[in-house]
Amino acid sequence: MSEEDRTPEKRNNGLIVAMCLFFVVGMTGMSFAAVPLYRIFCQVTGYNGTISRTEQFSNTILDKKIKVTFDANTAPGLDWAFKADQPSVSPRIGETVQVSFTATNTSDEPVTGQAIFNVTPLQAGAYFNKVECFCFTETELQPGETLDMPVVFFVDPAIIEAEETKDIRVLTLSYTFFEHERPVAARVSEESGSNI
Known part of the structure; x- marks a missing residue:
């Protein structure tokens, strides 16, 4: 060749x-x-129980109520006590409601946490709208510090029109707090005892 x-x-x-x-x-x-x-994608569509974030309130409030229960958890390794101040509320559909959660840092050092959330049943996530929530930002707690954290939400009245959600009577809003990753330089500095 x-x-x-x-x-x-x-x-x-x-x-x-x-x-x-x-x-x-x-x-x-x-x-x-x-x-x-x-x-x-999940926030826009409500897929996988992800809640919608909104900056406006509902213009329509129905006479029909829906029960919303709360679930508060911490991931392994996060030394926080985290709980809902009340186990549930039963607002009218479309009514804006404020509830509170409390977190306490039980460790002896400052810790920053970030909460993730979802709603069950999963198909209802698209109709659960949060106006204000501690989960939108990181939360830093000093040793022994307790923080009251509000959540303002409403359930969209369209939930009773959709075939897959019209018979839902109870929703569960669930949060899990995870320790926010500290920068590598900070972790190395803490482990070696030096100042970088």
Whole structure:
């Protein structure tokens, strides 16, 4: 085989290598984007019991009530006591309600936490609207500090119109607090006892 016959094969191999590298770089980028994109998708659609965030109140309040129960948890490794101040409320559908949760840092050092949340049954998540919530931001508690954290929400009246949600009478709003990751430099500094 002459040198001229091998040139197209070399070009084809180079193209295949370039395409593989492009694919690997693209998939790596997509893996980093997957979590934020999934979170946005869930917040927009209410998929997987994710609650909608809104800055306005409901204009319609129905005579029909719905029971909302509360579930408060902490992830392993987070030394906080976390609870709802009341086990449930029964607002009218569309009525704006404020409830409170309490968190206490039981450790001997400052800890920053972040809460994740969902609503069950999952199909009702799209109709649960939060106006204000501690879960929108990180929460830092000093050793022994207790913080009262409000949640302002309403259940969209459209919940009684949708076929999959019209018979729902009880919703559960569930929170789990996780320790927010500290920067690597801070962790290394704490472990080595040095100041960086």
